Amino acid sequence: MRISYRDVKAEILNRIRSNTWPLGTNLPGEIELAKEFGCARATMNRAMRDLVDDGILERKRKAGTKVKQSPVRQAQFSISIVREEVEQAGSVYSYSLIERELIPAPAWLRERIKVAKDAPILHLKCMHYSGKNPYQFEDRWINLDVVPAAREFDFEDVGPNEWLIQQIPFSTGELVFSATNAPESIARFLKAPVDTALFSVERTTWLEDKSVTYAQLYFARDHKMTTYI
Amino acid sequence: MRISYRDVKAEILNRIRSNTWPLGTNLPGEIELAKEFGCARATMNRAMRDLVDDGILERKRKAGTKVKQSPVRQAQFSISIVREEVEQAGSVYSYSLIERELIPAPAWLRERIKVAKDAPILHLKCMHYSGKNPYQFEDRWINLDVVPAAREFDFEDVGPNEWLIQQIPFSTGELVFSATNAPESIARFLKAPVDTALFSVERTTWLEDKSVTYAQLYFARDHKMTTYI
DNA sequence: TAGTGGTCTAGACCACTAT
DNA sequence: TAGTGGTCTAGACCACTAG
Numbered sequence: 001m002r003i004s005y006r007d008v009k010a011e012i013l014n015r016i017r018s019n020t021w022p023l024g025t026n027l028p029g030e031i032e033l034a035k036e037f038g039c040a041r042a043t044m045n046r047a048m049r050d051l052v053d054d055g056i057l058e059r060k061r062k063a064g065t066k067v068k069q070s071p072v073r074q075a076q077f078s079i080s081i082v083r084e085e086v087e088q089a090g091s092v093y094s095y096s097l098i099e100r101e102l103i104p105a106p107a108w109l110r111e112r113i114k115v116a117k118d119a120p121i122l123h124l125k126c127m128h129y130s131g132k133n134p135y136q137f138e139d140r141w142i143n144l145d146v147v148p149a150a151r152e153f154d155f156e157d158v159g160p161n162e163w164l165i166q167q168i169p170f171s172t173g174e175l176v177f178s179a180t181n182a183p184e185s186i187a188r189f190l191k192a193p194v195d196t197a198l199f200s201v202e203r204t205t206w207l208e209d210k211s212v213t214y215a216q217l218y219f220a221r222d223h224k225m226t227t228y229i
Numbered sequence: 230m231r232i233s234y235r236d237v238k239a240e241i242l243n244r245i246r247s248n249t250w251p252l253g254t255n256l257p258g259e260i261e262l263a264k265e266f267g268c269a270r271a272t273m274n275r276a277m278r279d280l281v282d283d284g285i286l287e288r289k290r291k292a293g294t295k296v297k298q299s300p301v302r303q304a305q306f307s308i309s310i311v312r313e314e315v316e317q318a319g320s321v322y323s324y325s326l327i328e329r330e331l332i333p334a335p336a337w338l339r340e341r342i343k344v345a346k347d348a349p350i351l352h353l354k355c356m357h358y359s360g361k362n363p364y365q366f367e368d369r370w371i372n373l374d375v376v377p378a379a380r381e382f383d384f385e386d387v388g389p390n391e392w393l394i395q396q397i398p399f400s401t402g403e404l405v406f407s408a409t410n411a412p413e414s415i416a417r418f419l420k421a422p423v424d425t426a427l428f429s430v431e432r433t434t435w436l437e438d439k440s441v442t443y444a445q446l447y448f449a450r451d452h453k454m455t456t457y458i
Numbered sequence: 459t460a461g462t463g464g465t466c467t468a469g470a471c472c473a474c475t476a477t
Numbered sequence: 478t479a480g481t482g483g484t485c486t487a488g489a490c491c492a493c494t495a496g
Contacts, residue, residue, distance in 0.1 A: 002471095002485060013399060023398060029462060040486045045463075055307060056399055061463045062494045071398045072309040078284060079458065080301040169252060169300045170242060170285060177454040179408035179426040197408040197426035225406040229308065231466065231490095258481060269467045274482075290474045290482045 003039035008047035011037070016056070016067055027057075027065045077227040079175070081162050082128045082136055091130040095159045098125040098189070102151070105141070113204060113211035115143050122150050124160050127189050133220065134190045140215040146207055161215075164205075168212055173205035177225075180218065192221045199223045232268035237276035240266070245285070245296055256286075256294045306456040308404070310391050311357045311365055320359040324388045327354040327418070331380070334370070342433060342440035344372050351379050353389050356418050362449065363419045369444040375436055389442075393434075397441060402434035406454075409447065421450045428452045 015021045027033065034044040048065060051057040055072045059065045086093040105113075105121040115121060122142040128135045140160045142150045147167055155163065181195045190198070199219045205212040244250045256262065263273040277294060280286040284301045288294045315322040334342075334350040344350060351371040357364045369389045371379045376396055384392065410424045419427070428448045434441040 004484075016398060023395070031462090042465095042487085043485060045465090046484090049464090059463065060494075061492070062461055062496090064462060070310055070313060071394055072307045072313075073399070074305055075308050075404055076303055076305050078301045079304050081299055084299060084301075165300055166252070169245060170302070173458055175304055175456050175458060177406065177428070177456075178452065179428040181410075181424070181426040195410070195424055195426075197410040197424075199406065199408040223407065227404050227406075229402055229404060233465075260481090271468085271484095272466060274484090275465090278483090288482065289476090291476050291480055293481060 003037055003043060005039075005043050005047040005050065008037055008039060008044060009050055012047065012051060013056070021067055023067050023071070024069045025067045027067070029064060073229045075227050075229045077225065081165060082138075082159065083162060086128070086130045086135055089130065093135075094129045095157070096127050096129070097155050098127060100124050100155060102144075109141055109214060113141070113143065113214045114209075115211055116145065119143075119145055124155055126155070126159055128159065134192075135220055137186050137189050137218040138215060139218075140213060142213045143211050146210045146212050160213075164213060168205075168207055171205050171207045171212060173203060176202040178202075182218070182221075186218050190218065190220050196221045199225065232266055232272060234268075234272050234276040234279065237266055237268060237273060238279055241276065241280060242285070250296055252296050252300070253298045254296045256296070258293060302458045304456050304458045306454065310394060311367075311388065312391060315357070315359045315364055318359065322364075323358045324386070325356050325358070326384050327356060329353050329384060331373075338370055338443065342370070342372065342443045343438075344440055345374065348372075348374055353384055355384070355388055357388065363421075364449055366415050366418050366447040367444060368447075369442060371442045372440050375439045375441050390444075393442060397434075397436055400434050400436045400441060402432060405431040407431075411447070411450075415447050419447065419449050425450045428454065 021027065028036070030041050030044050030048065034041045037044065048057055048059065052059055053074065055074045056068060057065055058068050083093045101123045102120045103123055104118055105115045109115070109121070110117070122144055124138070124140045124142070126138045128138065138159065138161065142160065142164070144151050147164070149167065153163060178200055180198050180200045182190065182192055182198050184194050186198070187194045187196060192198070198221060201217045203215045203217065250256065259270050259273050259277065263270045266273065277286060277288065281288055282303065284303045285297060286294055287297050312322045330352045331349045332352055333347055334344045338344070338350065339346070351373055353367070353369045353371070355367045357367065367388065367390065371389065371393070373380050376393070378396065382392060407429055409427050409429045411419065411421055411427050413423050415427070416423045416425060421427070427450060430446045432444045432446065
């Protein structure tokens, strides 16, 4: 049978786990290893690149490949549309707009996203539900300079999250996860006691070098985010 | 100049962003696209596989390649040793063992990890500090059937996290992120008021099909986990 | 400046799956 | 069962960087 890059990965991991190649070991070069494993150099290369992505090896030209001294595993999880999160859990999704206003960007927001001083910003508050249960409270700011169409959109039926993804798919951004004691203004909508610990996410989105939107998302109490590594 | 897979990726993203290929579009096959772009099929393949990893395309044999209807971005973050998290932030790391006991696994734990009914489990509580500030409270259970060496190790100077990574590098597992109101028993160590919202992580680790360890990690108040997408 | 990884190519065969 | 992606190979040249 021909050697697959998966076989190569598995064997390399075996050698690390079995201490044949302890943490920090310098591995032989691609060509030599490929010969030993009986595969092409490209196959060895793919296996090793994969292991770099997994946080297991380090490679540098000229210096060679070594087993990382301190394994840093890469955890991965997908950020999808709220609707789909809910529906994938087998529940019925619903959405409701709480507030919509057009105001100048407050100072604290201008520290987070780049936006002209007196330009009006669209501020939205909304709720996402899973069946009859609150699922997420969303507090969002949209830069109308970048997404002028938002000015005309009423967001009564479609959430800003879903709408923005259609407008600006695949933009880049930052995600910050943390825990927050629910203030009354949010606890009310999530039907939780004030000060309940809420899992929250701040999301900042850019399109090239322009700030598109900033959002604070608060999940209902006891929300969990799971990933496998 | 020769066409790089990065160029191909960039151009594909351009076409999606510029609506040349709207969400849901079926793309031409690899061979045809490679011809159009003037590169080898392997190059086109690598670009497209990368975009699948990024959550932008979907591919199925025979069916072909399409732009995902709902962009699901893959966020990534690295799970490292607590010591390194602290040191990378430029602080001095220190560690202290609070409690160490050998007891039969409680029932709730046996629901989470597979462990013999009357086998003794090593239970550890410890604190990690960043400079003089509390950084993380760790409540850990170690399966001695799988890691018998832990029975002899005192964990006075080295945390279980760090020790286990040396023993069983690159094991697989589950991570669950959530928010918790600090109970008194934990708040005390993190120097936070009772009920403060804490960012917390549960980690379950397997080695092949055996449960190695289960840990609940509670970060100090206002802890944030950041990632870029 | 030499050694190592990074990437491209052209060609081939295989595996899955829509129809 | 035919079409599309998945992967392997052998060979080549390039780019970065340790010594």
